[in-house]
Amino acid sequence: MLYAVFMSRPLPSFPESQEPFEAHQLLEFGPAPDEPGLRADAARNRARLLEAAARLIAEHGVAGVTMEAVAAAAEVGKGTVFRRFGDRTGLLMALLDHSAKQLQADFLGGPPPLGPGAPPLERLRAFGVAVLYRSAEQLDLHLAAQPEATRRYSHPATGSLRTHVTMLLRQIVPGADCDLLSHTLLASLDPALIHHLTRQCGMPMERLETGWLDLVARVTRTERAG
Structure with missing residues (x-):
């Protein structure tokens, strides 16, 4: 169930006339503040890591999400996960961002x-x-x-x-x-x-x-x- 929640459809664009106040104020967070303009390949790798983390949560709960476990599930080096998210809290916050x-x-x-x-x-x-x-x-x-x-x-x-x-x-x-x-x-x-x-x-x-x-x-x- 959590897997479906986290990895749902991407955020669409909406006409400014639909909700003028919200459109200007809310559509500001994509990559984390310290990750401006991810390259296409980096964005794909990030999505792959988040998918692996969401899958681990669905199978083992939050306790099953470690940097090492995500790296193994995504078949990448542990250093890749640390470079992308900084630490475990950063990874978990990225999952919450996706749901948000x-x-x-x-x-x-x-x-x-x-x-x-x-x-x-x-x-x-x-x-x-x-x-x-x-x-x-x-x-x-x-x-x-x-x-x-x-x-x-x-x-x-x-x-x-x-x-x-x-x-x-x-x-x-x-x-x-x-x-x-x-x-x-x-x-x-x-x-x-x-x-x-x-x-x-x-x-x-x-x-x-x-x-x-x-x-x-x-x-x-x-x-x-x-």
């Missing part, structure tokens, strides 16, 4: 209510549900790849989600501090929190989904009333 691009493609150009064509409040609800279940499916990977706080909040994938939520909030509650509100809403979708609630507290995913929808309703209703 799929989610971004879905909310920029997929069918409503997650994608364009539905009212912004419906899209915000659908966005949280999509992130919630995707994070739950990839909890072990998220926790293994969790960078320190400064990198975590400045990471392009995190920024793309925050930009999308901010854009929707500006349409729902104009005049509110939507930048700050987006941080508040996304905090409830943090993978570490989902791990704690589902695996340590035994909460069912349906309860978390209901909680997200209730939080969105309360935030937007309160701001409208104010």
